[in-house]
Amino acid sequence: MTEPRIRLAVPPAQDLDEPGTGGPAWVPTRALGRSVLLTGLLLVLGVALGRVDLVLLGAPFAIGAAMALRRMPRSAPEVTITADEEYLVEGGEVHAGLTVANPDVIDYDLVVVRTRTSPWIDLENADRPFAIEVASDNWTAVELSGKAGRWGRHEVGPAAARVAACSGLLACRPVVTEAHALRVYPVTEPFAAVEAMPAAAGLVGNHRSRRPGEGGELAGVRPFAPGDRLRRIDWRVSLRTRDLHVAATLSDRDAEVLLLLDVLGEAGVSGGVNGSASVLDTTVRASAAIAEHYLKRGDRVSLLEYGANARRLRPATGRRQYLTVLEWLLDVKADSADEAAYEHAFGAHHVSPDALVVVLTPLVDPRSADMLARLTQSGRYTVAVDTLPDGLAPPARSQWTPLATRLWRIERDNVLGRLREHGVPVVTWAGAGSLDLVLRDVARLASAPRGR
Incomplete structure (x- = not known):
């Protein structure tokens, strides 16, 4: 799935300094051009025809332009984007603002400011320009409020401001400021597992x-x-x-819980916190919920991506680890590469033998089933969480026919059946209590005597 494109709302950044001058470029407007053209035309006609009334008629235009240009601005406006730095969650309120400051001694007649916004940051009236006035050595702010639609790293901005001064006869080139980054954390779905862990390896815990x-x-x-x-x-x-x-x-x-995220592909279309959920949405939100649950119980939680990047978060416990987990989840992206092997970045030797491995996977790639089988055969306590939404079509660039979709579903059900026959418990993510029955069976198998 491709990331949504940012709406084009401001011109691209330009070099605001004129070569060799070291100052901002103020250019004449069409009003100044019409004033000079009209004054010159009346003066030429008055002299050529010998009519004084035409000269007197053009004099006010010349005098007005001269009076307006007697004090020209020297400094460009300063544009700043402000936004919440607090803990933002999907569906939460976002408060942002644009501040335009005038460091010059000349008043700005009119300032037109406009900003870009990420499609997942829904700010009111952010897609239209704002016309404001800024006095000399003063500033004016425009407040923007809205909601965060989806988890991830988003931006408010860049913003551009264009200033008119000297009664509209001069205008500054657009001043473009950099975007302000926002971190929107995934909403935590309710999750609680009351069953015992299959293995506890730490010194103290619950x-x-x-x-x-x-x-x-x-x-x-x-x-x-x-x-x-x-x-x-x-x-x-x-x-x-x-x-x-x-x-x-x-x-x-205490116990170690390894959350293994399958990012080999993406399926479905994300509709935000109140819309449809894609595979990555379900994976990230479920990971945040499971991590929060076990970290509150005093367990150690680690994360690992199954993909080309193979990002890994070391096991730790406490609130600091929970915040680190949320920050780590913001960078989860689908791996659309078609390279054959990931064994160089992932293997069973990377997993602790006493850790509970919770694999969040849509099981749409054959390599995911092979990875689950290898983990189970190596003796790891593995639980597979199916993150494919119900009724979702298979991921493909072209439209699948109903018959092809049905055959794909049957083949996928066969894969799930073979995994269960090989001892890999597979459960569909359903929030609170999703893993209770599976963890009970895994704990029962772990307590049984092992043959040598």
Whole structure:
């Protein structure tokens, strides 16, 4: 899917300084040209015909132009774009503004300012020019407000301003300022997984492990041994057996969750936060929700792209990691390249053996199914999340016939069936509780004894 084009609203940037002068280029307007032409014509006719009335008729035009040009501006206007620097989420309010400052001692008669906006930043009246007046050594602001339609890195601007001075006889060339970047984070879909993790590898955390240690889950009662804490003594069993016994517990540990994003292709058309969702929209929003859930539980979360770039975010925990995850997701793009292999950038050895691998994939590329099979065969705890929206046609440059689309759907269902037969659980993303049943089965398989 190609990115939407920015609407053309301002001219391209130009060199505002005149060669050799070091100052802004002020050019005469058509009003000055008509005034000079009319004055010269009346003077020539008056002298040629010997009529004084024609000379007197052209005198006001000459005097008016001379009085207007007696003080010419020397400085160009300063245009600034301001926008929210706060935490912006899809569908949230965006407050932006254009500020035009006049550093000169001459008043600007009229300033016409206009700006570009990204199609996903819907600002009111941003597609029309604004006419304002700016006094000398002063500034005027134009406020723009709207909503952010989609996650990603967007821009407000560039903006251009054209100034008229000296009663409209002079105009400055367009002053173009750079765009202001905005970061719009994906909206977090509700997600909660209450099932236990298949493996807990850290030292402390919220998940029950199979190893004895300090925790809240009772593992049994055993005889007292040196090093046991007195508060662990089970007095009821000790009085009955006449020997000290302590309550043994299972340690609570954290887990690592690897979110593997399949970016080999894009399908569907993004309609923003209130419209239809493409594959990338579903992938990014689901990743943000899953990461937020597990980071709040104290787990370590890492991200990895399955594509030519193979971007990776190292595992960490805490709110700082959550903000880093959101920033990392802003740069997720579909990889439309048709290179054959990605094994040089991705392999099972890059995945921790105790990590829960959540693969978000539309399963429209055969390489995605092969990657899932390799992860499962390597012994990784893998869960596949289907991010293809319901009723979506296959990604293609040409229009597919209904029969071809039906055959493609049947083939894709066969791929899903083969993955499940090879032990790869596949679940469709549906928000809260999407992974509960799958995680329960994975945790049950992880707790079973493994053959050597």
